[in-house]
Amino acid sequence: MTNALVTFPIKEQFRQSLSEQFPQIHFDFANTIEDAGGKEVTILVTYGSDLTEEILDQLTDLKWVMVASAGVDKMPLEKLGERGILVTNVSGIHKTPMAESVLAHILSLNRALPIIQAQQKQKVWEKMKSSELRGSKALILGPGAIGGEIGRLLQAFGVYTIGCSRSGGVHNGMDEDISFAHIQEYLPEADYIISVLPSTQETRWILERSHFQLMKKSAVFMNFGRGDLVKEQVIVEALQQGEIAHAVLDVFQQEPLPLESPLWEMENCTVSPHVSALSAKYVERALEIFNENLQVWLSDNKEFKNVIETERGY
Amino acid sequence: MTNALVTFPIKEQFRQSLSEQFPQIHFDFANTIEDAGGKEVTILVTYGSDLTEEILDQLTDLKWVMVASAGVDKMPLEKLGERGILVTNVSGIHKTPMAESVLAHILSLNRALPIIQAQQKQKVWEKMKSSELRGSKALILGPGAIGGEIGRLLQAFGVYTIGCSRSGGVHNGMDEDISFAHIQEYLPEADYIISVLPSTQETRWILERSHFQLMKKSAVFMNFGRGDLVKEQVIVEALQQGEIAHAVLDVFQQEPLPLESPLWEMENCTVSPHVSALSAKYVERALEIFNENLQVWLSDNKEFKNVIETERGY
Structure with missing residues (x-):
């Protein structure tokens, strides 16, 4: 049986649904990789920052790291590449909240929202420049x-x-x-x-x-x-x-x-405290991509979504 | 010669260009209708609020009121209708700044911009809910x-x-x-x-x-x-x-x-102090619509843009 370790924190309902949907896989849910102990982990689902080179050396059975974020720059990409470990991310799911954040800031500045808010605090009714x-x-x-x-x-x-x-x-x-x-x-x-x-x-x-x-x-x-x-x-x-x-x-x-x-x-x-990609729908969307790739993993077709080229870094 | 009175405040460059472009029309630029004195005004270009019933009675030659705003609710529409005076507005020019303002407020709330700004004032680095x-x-x-x-x-x-x-x-x-x-x-x-x-x-x-x-x-x-x-x-x-x-x-x-x-x-x-329609391009756009309608006025074709139905009020 394939062992999957999920350190990406997800709610009980999502844990159950993963276990039910993929009975061929044994899922372990832990807060950190260390918590999981010496498991023979084949698949690791993580936010990314917990996978150090040292830990990677211990995970001798590792075949696939699914990173539940877009950035993989803090990961030991070289070593992952050398060992031929598949690395996938969830970059697509960021596009909606991030693009909405960018547009929010641009429009807010153009339409003078910070000035409108400051005037409201002072109970000031005055026109201002806006573009x-x-x-x-x-x-x-x-x-x-x-x-x-x-x-x-x-x-x-x-x-x-x-x-x-x-x-x-x-x-x-x-x-x-x-x-x-x-x-x-x-x-x-x-x-x-x-x-x-x-x-x-x-x-x-x-x-x-x-x-x-x-x-x-x-x-x-x-x-x-x-x-x-x-x-x-x-x-x-x-x-x-x-x-x-x-x-x-x-x-x-x-x-x-x-x-x-x-x-x-x-x-x-x-x-802005690195929040532009946040969304109430984040976990749901990340797991959708994981689900799709897990089905690919279990099939003969090896066309994974969101594969990271470890040499290029994205 | 047709007399046009412009109480809508516009810069000298726009005044000159109107006078040059339409030599058949005598333009008078005044801050208020009263300033213009007893002119035989045929065309009135106004923001709207200065045209009272009393003044309307004095403007016996009036044939066209071009309102340089979208709202005509403060105008003596009934009397304008009775006298068969053409009323046009510039409603189309509001759509860009207003729609941008509406989207700015919606996105700003969704992406938690007021919280981000408040946190910055306190130098607080914390994630917040956003949708x-x-x-x-x-x-x-x-x-x-x-x-x-x-x-x-x-x-x-x-x-x-x-x-x-x-x-x-x-x-x-x-x-x-x-x-x-x-x-x-x-x-x-x-x-x-x-x-x-x-x-x-x-x-x-x-x-x-x-x-x-x-x-x-x-x-x-x-x-x-x-x-x-x-x-x-x-x-x-x-x-x-x-x-x-x-x-x-x-x-x-x-x-x-x-x-x-x-x-x-x-x-x-x-x-928000009634600023959603404001735009640095407002006067320019209003005058574009006035220009187009003035060309219609001088032609045989009577297909004016932005005609207000005085009975309906828009």
């Missing part, structure tokens, strides 16, 4: 599943979308596609620069001060990917120097964001 | 140009839209159309109840306490039409009793909202 999203331009770094959903929604609002990827290939939800090599030419035209890039060797620290100096003074920079896209100090200086109008950050170089970070107190920075 | 818009249901009272644009955008987010009008006829942006007579049947299913209804004899005070009691406890009620749709006291009680989760109000029974109104201090109410 329209229609007719603006967005540069989306990482036009994959999540970026494409952001692009699709922005297009519905009449925004011109430019996808920026390594290859510059054609992506859904984009009016135009460019490669990273051409980003400097496009930065001066963009009203929104939105990153949903994963953390890989190629994306680490790729945005530098010179990029911010090319942006419009009215531009909004949004990082919803990973905090190692750009040094915190670069963002702080760009905001302090007025090189851009606003930053909305859901990810940070160090998380939780340290109390001494100047970003907390900057009026032109929104600090 | 998805996708899969929810919206009931849109007034599925015209503005309501249709709201519906179109909501549909892009995967929201099921129900348009509620007098006739129940088919409207753009709606998955389903119902008449007012059936509203009670649909209220218990709606996650968002959004009114963009104008103020007419048929829409005044049509929402009553019993309607709110039919709504979901998790429902959000939004009034972006006119304040005389529902008594303020009815909204206050529905919020106090937890019959709905939140109200977002851009219009009020009395504006500005009096300081003593309990709505200001209610945590589950957003008080």
Whole structure:
């Protein structure tokens, strides 16, 4: 019998339904990998951060890691690759809450919601400046599943979308596609620069001060990917120097964001505590993808969804 | 020569361009109708509130009133109708900023932006509850140009839209159309109840306490039409009793909202000072519509855009 260890926390109803649906598999539910003891685990379902190299060495029967998040950058990918272990994630399920979060922040700034709320606290009835999203331009770094959903929604609002990827290939939800090599030419035209890039060797620290100096003074920079896209100090200086109008950050170089970070107190920075992918439907959707892949596992067909290429990192 | 009086405040560049574009017309620009003195005005371009019955009696040559707003409820419509004066408005230009405002508020609540902002002020890094818009249901009272644009955008987010009008006829942006007579049947299913209804004899005070009691406890009620749709006291009680989760109000029974109104201090109410239609592009767009209609006026074709039926009031 195949042993599956689930350290991804799920409710009793979901545990029961997994066990009933897949009687060929023995499920173990534990809070940590250590709790599970010396089980001969073949399948591991995890948020990802508990799988260290050391633990991986102990799990000699491991054949498949299903990561119940999108980011796999904290995992021992090299070793997983060497051992030929299948790694899958749930990246698709993030696209709805993340794209809704990005649009929420953009529209809120455009339609002056923070000012409306501040005025309400003071019982002030006054008109304020507000702008329209229609007719603006967005540069989306990482036009994959999540970026494409952001692009699709922005297009519905009449925004011109430019996808920026390594290859510059054609992506859904984009009016135009460019490669990273051409980003400097496009930065001066963009009203929104939105990153949903994963953390890989190629994306680490790729945005530098010179990029911010090319942006419009009215531009909004949004990082919803990973905090190692750009040094915190670069963002702080760009905001302090007025090189851009606003930053909305859901990810940070160090998380939780340290109390001494100047970003907390900057009026032109929104600090979001890595919550853009949260959704009341998260577990349900993650398990749907696990279920589908588990059926593939049990069948002869080996066409898994959301397979991570361990060398590439996404 | 035709005399046009423009009390709608516009910048010098727009004044010049009107005068140059239409040499057949003598334009007078004044802050108020009284300022303009006893001119023989044929065309009046106004925000609307300065045209009283008394002044209308003095403007014996008046043939056309172009109202540079959507609402005409404060105008002497009956008398305008009796005299056969053409009344046009600019309702179409509101749809973009208003729909963006409605979506901004909905997404902001869903993605917990007010909590994120409050936490940032306290330097608190904590996850919070947030939900998805996708899969929810919206009931849109007034599925015209503005309501249709709201519906179109909501549909892009995967929201099921129900348009509620007098006739129940088919409207753009709606998955389903119902008449007012059936509203009670649909209220218990709606996650968002959004009114963009104008103020007419048929829409005044049509929402009553019993309607709110039919709504979901998790429902959000939004009034972006006119304040005389529902008594303020009815909204206050529905919020106090937890019959709905939140109200977002851009219009009020009395504006500005009096300081003593309990709505200001209610945590589950957003008080927006009638700003949802504001846009940096407002004047430009209003004048575009005026230009088009002025060309119609000077031609033989009498197919004006945005004609108000004075008896119906919209």
